[in-house]
Amino acid sequence: MNVALFIPCYIDQFYPQVAIATLQLLEKFGCKVSYPLKQTCCGQPMANSGFEHLSTACNELFVENFSGYDYIVSPSGSCTLHIKEHLHTARHTQAEEQIRTQVYELTEFLVDVLKVQTLQAKFPYKVGMHQSCHGQRGLHLSQMTELNAAPFSKPGSLLNMVEGLELVTLDRPDECCGFGGTFCVTEEAVSAKMGKDRVADHVTHKADYITAADMSCLMHLEGILKRQKSATKIIHIAEILNAG
Amino acid sequence: MSHTKNTIAHADAAAVFNKDEARVNWHDKTLWFIREKRDKISHSIDEWEQLREYASQIKNNVLSNLSEYLQQFEANAITNGITVHWAADAAEHNAIVHRILKQHNIDRMVKSKSMLTEECGLNEYLEASGIEVIDTDLGERIVQLAAEPPSHIVLPCIHKKKEEIGELFHEHLGTEKGASDPEYLTAAARQHLRETFLTRRAALTGVNFAVAETGEFVVCTNEGNADMGAHLADVHIACMGIEKIIPQQQHLSVFLRLLARSATGQPITTYSSHFKKPQPQQQMHIVLVDNGRSIHLGKEDFRNALKCIRCGACMNTCPVYRRSGGHSYHNAVAGPIGSILTPNMDMKKNADLPFASTLCGSCTNVCPVKIDIHDQLYKWRQVIVQEGYAPTAKKASMNVMGWVLSSPKIYDMAGKAARWTLRNTPFVVNNKLNPWFKEREMPAAPKQSFKEWYKTNRKIHE
Numbered sequence: 001m002n003v004a005l006f007i008p009c010y011i012d013q014f015y016p017q018v019a020i021a022t023l024q025l026l027e028k029f030g031c032k033v034s035y036p037l038k039q040t041c042c043g044q045p046m047a048n049s050g051f052e053h054l055s056t057a058c059n060e061l062f063v064e065n066f067s068g069y070d071y072i073v074s075p076s077g078s079c080t081l082h083i084k085e086h087l088h089t090a091r092h093t094q095a096e097e098q099i100r101t102q103v104y105e106l107t108e109f110l111v112d113v114l115k116v117q118t119l120q121a122k123f124p125y126k127v128g129m130h131q132s133c134h135g136q137r138g139l140h141l142s143q144m145t146e147l148n149a150a151p152f153s154k155p156g157s158l159l160n161m162v163e164g165l166e167l168v169t170l171d172r173p174d175e176c177c178g179f180g181g182t183f184c185v186t187e188e189a190v191s192a193k194m195g196k197d198r199v200a201d202h203v204t205h206k207a208d209y210i211t212a213a214d215m216s217c218l219m220h221l222e223g224i225l226k227r228q229k230s231a232t233k234i235i236h237i238a239e240i241l242n243a244g
Numbered sequence: 245m246s247h248t249k250n251t252i253a254h255a256d257a258a259a260v261f262n263k264d265e266a267r268v269n270w271h272d273k274t275l276w277f278i279r280e281k282r283d284k285i286s287h288s289i290d291e292w293e294q295l296r297e298y299a300s301q302i303k304n305n306v307l308s309n310l311s312e313y314l315q316q317f318e319a320n321a322i323t324n325g326i327t328v329h330w331a332a333d334a335a336e337h338n339a340i341v342h343r344i345l346k347q348h349n350i351d352r353m354v355k356s357k358s359m360l361t362e363e364c365g366l367n368e369y370l371e372a373s374g375i376e377v378i379d380t381d382l383g384e385r386i387v388q389l390a391a392e393p394p395s396h397i398v399l400p401c402i403h404k405k406k407e408e409i410g411e412l413f414h415e416h417l418g419t420e421k422g423a424s425d426p427e428y429l430t431a432a433a434r435q436h437l438r439e440t441f442l443t444r445r446a447a448l449t450g451v452n453f454a455v456a457e458t459g460e461f462v463v464c465t466n467e468g469n470a471d472m473g474a475h476l477a478d479v480h481i482a483c484m485g486i487e488k489i490i491p492q493q494q495h496l497s498v499f500l501r502l503l504a505r506s507a508t509g510q511p512i513t514t515y516s517s518h519f520k521k522p523q524p525q526q527q528m529h530i531v532l533v534d535n536g537r538s539i540h541l542g543k544e545d546f547r548n549a550l551k552c553i554r555c556g557a558c559m560n561t562c563p564v565y566r567r568s569g570g571h572s573y574h575n576a577v578a579g580p581i582g583s584i585l586t587p588n589m590d591m592k593k594n595a596d597l598p599f600a601s602t603l604c605g606s607c608t609n610v611c612p613v614k615i616d617i618h619d620q621l622y623k624w625r626q627v628i629v630q631e632g633y634a635p636t637a638k639k640a641s642m643n644v645m646g647w648v649l650s651s652p653k654i655y656d657m658a659g660k661a662a663r664w665t666l667r668n669t670p671f672v673v674n675n676k677l678n679p680w681f682k683e684r685e686m687p688a689a690p691k692q693s694f695k696e697w698y699k700t701n702r703k704i705h706e
């Protein structure tokens with residue numbers, strides 16, 4: 001199957017190891033992966049700030065880059081959700097509609113499409129799973145505590161296949177980390193406080209690593225961990241699933 | 245909201261609130277405790293999600309047929325002996341209440357909980373006209389004594405610690421100095437309110453549900469203060485927003501089950517009082533208030549915010565509300581629901597509120613009537629920017645961003661430059677002017693982007 005790799009701009013620039021792990025992981029499962037070189041971003045930073053109208057050119061570029069594949073896979077729940085819900089252009093109606101249904105976040109692709117049952121990965125650490133809101137409540141990667149509904153977790157089920165990995169239980173398993181795109185600077189005080197509280201939950205429960213299916217949350221949490229000179233580190237779920 | 249003359253933007257008020265981190269922790273935990281109670285009790289009812297769906301559909305039906313239900317309600321209420329008034333806006337609402345009181349030569353009134361009268365600024369209006377209003381809901385009374393607006397629609401004084409309430413009561417009600425035992429304070433408040441109840445001839449109550457088919461209305465309280473006031477007074481005035489209508493009495497079986505569980509995690513409010521007709525020798529008035537609601541109803545993307553039953557669950561769950569406090573929303577109704585209701589009333593003044601969210605979506609999923617709150621926040625952002633209420637600096641940076649991200653070449657160059665800056669001249673970004681850096685380190689900047697790595701490590705197909 002032909003898979004196009006969609007790497008969010010900040011992962012491309014700041015966390016290339018996450019993109020590499022995603023690529024290698026998909027290749028391990030026999031996917032023919034291409035990375036369209038002219039990609040930039042999904043347009044979410046503008047749209048979430050109320051400037052959706054400025055993201056038209058960005059959306060057109062996205063459609064140009066990602067048409068003609070079987071699937072589009074991204075190591076970001078948030079960017080995936082944005083494409084699913086908001087990829088609209090004036091011209092490419094058919095193509096963009098198709099893209100909206102073909103785009104998958106990495107863990108849901110592994111679970112729902114590739115139907116992964118076992119993994120070769122090894123990661124002998126205590127890991128706290130941070131549920132990114134867009135992945136969880138938007139893409140339903142796992143059940144949310146708000147609903148009276150049967151629990152499940154796609155990223156959680158994958159982590160449970162990793163040798164040596166111990167998932168820690170959190171006091172608030174799905175509270176937002178406070179990143180929120182431009183919110184992280186426009187509402188600096190609340191954003192930082194939310195991040196500190198999220199980090200504290202993981203640290204209290206002795207997590208060696210905080211992982212997530214979204215690097216943006218992790219970038220924010222990493223900023224706080226580093227400022228606190230904490231021993232707890234962040235790692236994207238692709239890196240764990242590709243480890244060992 | 246008349247309490248706040250000069251509006252401070254949410255982010256600025258929140259920054260002040262966050263100066264006292266211990267207090268933020270306390271506020272967050274207090275409200276999270278209620279969210280957990282709500283989870284526990286809602287998860288113990290198998291048909292919970294089905295109930296939410298019913299409630300949502302009933303309310304959708306109401307909004308689609310609002311004028312008919314209102315007229316049906318009016319006709320039935322009149323038959324029951326209730327006097328019905330219509331108010332187009334807050335000013336007319338206040339004037340109607342004032343007129344009724346004047347007709348009866350009443351200058352002192354008790355009032356149970358009503359967010360609508362907060363929205364209309366009734367207390368200040370009446371006080372300016374020489375009429376004394378005593379709030380009888382304990383939480384409302386506390387904020388009234390403190391001369392503050394409520395910070396939460398269900399728990400008006402949730403921002404106050406019991407020691408502060410003790411101080412307030414010592415000053416106003418003569419309780420012992422330093423006493424903060426909640427039981428002692430509640431008893432003192434009860435005593436004080438009892439005298440008030442006995443001497444007031446008019447009582448104003450809110451309305452939780454008004455039933456079109458019977459012309460009755462239902463008021464839910466935990467303290468029984470609405471009943472006490474209404475039963476002892478010669479004149480009972482009930483004020484309601486026009487969206488509070490439900491079609492039939494049987495629909496209460498859905499809403500009453502949802503309301504208290506969502507609000508406080510209780511199976512039902514202690515008192516769910518049905519008012520249908522005045523007692524002999526009593527007058528009963530109902531004021532139906534629009535105040536922007538029909539304009540709201542006309543906005544397709546936003547109309548279903550009018551389904552709200554004011555349970556407060558979206559506030560208790562909101563991670564931003566818990567860490568910024570109700571007053572930072574500078575309106576009678578704070579939190580997520582306030583942020584999607586108030587831009588309709590005054591977009592300029594409330595342009596900050598839809599941005600006071602991470603769009604995490606928790607609110608939408610606790611809401612008992614399934615309002616798509618976080619999607620509406622997103623949509624309000626688009627409207628606010630289109631209407632020109634975005635700060636100029638933001639507009640400029642967004643234009644640049646749109647330009648960079650639409651051109652792969654410029655994007656590559658900009659990314660490289662940004663990483664170079666972070667590696668070689670970190671002081672350019674690691675300083676006071678960068679809000680990120682205040683409490684967070686910047687990410688490390690690798691030499692190579694993924695794209696650069698990919699070009700050297702994989703065969704390029706293009």
Ligand code: SF4
Pocket residue numbers: 506551552553554555556557558559581607610611612613614615617
């Ligand atoms: S929006 Fe929903 S959750 Fe919030 S107060 Fe209204 S009914 Fe309750």
